[in-house]
Amino acid sequence: MKFTKLLIGLLAVILVLVVLFRLTGGKTKISPLGSKPEITSVPHTSVIPTQAPGLMFLAASKSSLKVGEKVKVTVNLYAEKKSVSGSDAIVKFDPAVLKADSTVETGDYFRQYPLKAVDNSKGIARVTAFLPAKEEPMTEMKVLLGITFTALKAGDTTVTIEFVPGTTNRSSIVESKTSRNLLGTVKEVRLTINP
Numbered sequence: 001m002k003f004t005k006l007l008i009g010l011l012a013v014i015l016v017l018v019v020l021f022r023l024t025g026g027k028t029k030i031s032p033l034g035s036k037p038e039i040t041s042v043p044h045t046s047v048i049p050t051q052a053p054g055l056m057f058l059a060a061s062k063s064s065l066k067v068g069e070k071v072k073v074t075v076n077l078y079a080e081k082k083s084v085s086g087s088d089a090i091v092k093f094d095p096a097v098l099k100a101d102s103t104v105e106t107g108d109y110f111r112q113y114p115l116k117a118v119d120n121s122k123g124i125a126r127v128t129a130f131l132p133a134k135e136e137p138m139t140e141m142k143v144l145l146g147i148t149f150t151a152l153k154a155g156d157t158t159v160t161i162e163f164v165p166g167t168t169n170r171s172s173i174v175e176s177k178t179s180r181n182l183l184g185t186v187k188e189v190r191l192t193i194n195p
Contacts, residue, residue, distance in 0.1 A: 064191070081138065088168075093149065095121060097152055111132070171186065
């Protein structure tokens, strides 16, 4: 039974990769994700800028909570006056401090979300979305997804977006027609968990 589920999951991932490869005209490079996330203390306002015009940032429903309480973190994106065909978000968190709900809430900007996965043992959530509801340039920020976390232990923690400038095999905002990754700036969110 476990083997069958594993096989079905593997086939679903392969199907998503084939669809993404065809949608991007074969220009997307696929590589395995890195190892266990490193959680470091980073100032609340830290931003990683590059020359690309797109922005992906995390926002929390509250920045301070108690052990056992829940907090919703949304992944938001914006690429001013650019037409976007899809987006990938890889969200990392410390699984010793936070536990993500298994269900990822999706925004309404994109029509298809072929990948919505949470792995609490590794502290990672992944979402792939494409086919915007409206084929027009962005004029405002859009919500890509929402993840609800439960605080497991006291301390400060940071939820981050995995991002490598210029690549399309990590978090990205994909421009229509060119398949260029527009993502140039990411912003994480810092949470304080009290006993």
